Amino acid sequence: MCEKHDPLAAIIAAAMPQVAGPVASPSPRPAEQPKQVIKPVINNVMSVLGGQEAQASRRRRLWELGHACHCPLVGVGFPLGVLRKLVDKVTNGKVVADDYEVHVGAVTECASRNRLSEALQKELERRYAPVLLRFRNAKSTEQVAEMWRTAVNNGDVAGAFWAGLTHPRCTSELEEQMCRDLHMVQHQAGACVRADITKFNATLEENKRLTHDLNKSQQRAAALMAEKTADAEKHAAQLMQLRAQVVGKDSMIDSVRVELEQLKLSIPGLESRAKLADRLGQMEERERAMRNQIAELKLELARAAEAPVAAPPPQEAARQVVEHVMKMPLRLSDRAVLCVGGRNGNVASYRELIEREGAQFAHHDGGLEDNANRLEASLAAADLVICQTGCISHSAYWRVKDYCKRTGKRCVFIDNPSISSLARGLEQAGAE
Known part of the structure; x- marks a missing residue:
């Protein structure tokens, strides 16, 4: 291996430049001198290696990154407003340059350590502290790359780009790949x-159209509301007017009532006169009924005088009359029938006629012999009342009529106390 490619020689040269030449081309020296020189050389080599290992175990700073990383890092890591504030703070003034010039200036300053690059470093550390903590768990280059790919897939690349580039396990190949990925x-x-x-532009146009339609709708709604309000006010005025009219009419009615009471008080005996007039009308009706009964009796008497026939015994005659009468038109089965008044000799015939229809027969003579106080109880117990107007006292007649009118109980008035008159009265009552 040649000298310039030997890493150990380079390290030794960096650690001890004064012996780098002799290591490359050694010259003969005394035997004891190399022993004294080798020990310091080894110490210097170990210190250099320790410095490189420490360099490899810590995160890189902004100015320690490659220049190709600065532009995408500044662009994606800082919003324009934040970047401009940092530049203003460092320069102690207000930058008048446009956004592109501010970006280019910040990228240029990132190449070396200075006030702006330190401020940018501090802001990146603060802004993306959670992502840095997450990337700290990566122990290898492959784990850093995997976390970066996950961030790209999730669309959250700003913090991951900074954490990945400054990670101790980020190699130059991974740095280049991250820059390519961020570019795409x-x-x-x-x-x-x-x-x-x-x-967004289409949405703005639609919003403009909808706003126009909304304004029209609001105008129509306002017009309708004004119309409804006017109608409500008109109706309220009419209601107040009607209430005033009602109050006026009530006052008029009260005044008329007071005046009527005063007029009644001004005429002495007016109430008793009204009662007497009512009683007079009732007595006139009673008189007409009795006149009709007398005329009927006279007619029957004349017929009996013209055709004299051996009279059968009273019981047989009553039975013949009962059998001659047509069937009872009213449904009397299981009903209580009270006969008030009538001839005592015909009571047995009355009973036979009524009980033959399955009814219960009761009789009250109207106060002649029976107690008049029992009449009210007998009327209350009866389902149907037969009033013999020809053979009853005036008091009993009025009591029966008033009671039936007050309670709504069915009452049949018979003028003639004969059996045939009773049958005809019931027949007419059933036909009504």
Whole structure:
């Protein structure tokens, strides 16, 4: 191996330049002198090797990276606003250059250690500290490359690019591959940005159209709201007017009531007069009913006088009359029938006529012999009331009529106490 390609010779030359020449072309010296020289040489070689090992175990700084890495690193690692603030802070002023000039100046300063490169180094360490911690677990170049590929696939390359380039296990080949990958990612990002800009412009146009439509809709809604508000106000005014009219009418009604009460009080005995007039009308109706009954009795008496026939026994005559009567038109089965008034001699015939239809028969003479106080209880227990108006007291007649009218109970009024009149009355009541 030639001298200039021997790494050990290069290390020895760097460690002890004064003996580099003799190592390449040794000359004869006393035997004891090489022993005294070799020991310091070995110590210098070990210190150089230790320095290189320490260099290989720590992360590289920004100015220690290759110049080809600075441009993509500054471009992807710093937003333009952050980069401009850092430059302003370092220069103690406000940079008036455009974005491209600021970028080119920062890339140029990254080649050496200076205030700007140190500020950029510090910002990168702070901004991407979580990614640096994650990359610290990589123990080999292949693991660093795998973590970089994962970041590229996930689209999160800024922090991974910085952590991968400065990793102690990052080789020159991996550094070049990372720069290539980032270059293609930036191309794809540019294409995506252009597509997004196209979509954004289309979205702006659509938003403009929708905003125009929204303004029209809001105008129509405002017009409708104004119309509805006007209608509501009109209806509210009408409602208040109607309420005022109602209050006025209520006041008028109260005034008329007060006036009516005053008029009633001004006429003495008005209430008793009204009751007497009502009672007079009832008595006139009662009188007409009795006149009709008397006329019917006179007619039957005249017929009996014209055709004298041997009268059968009373019980036989009653049975014949009952059998002669047509079938009961009302459904009386399992019903309680109360007969008020009538002739006592015909009660048995009444009972036979009613009970033949399956009804329960009850009789009250209307206060002649029976207790008048029991009439109310008998009326309450009956399903159907038969009032013999020709043979009943006035008091019982009015009590029966008032009770049936008040309770809505069915009542059949019979003018003639005969069996045939009872049958006809029930027949007419059933036909109604």
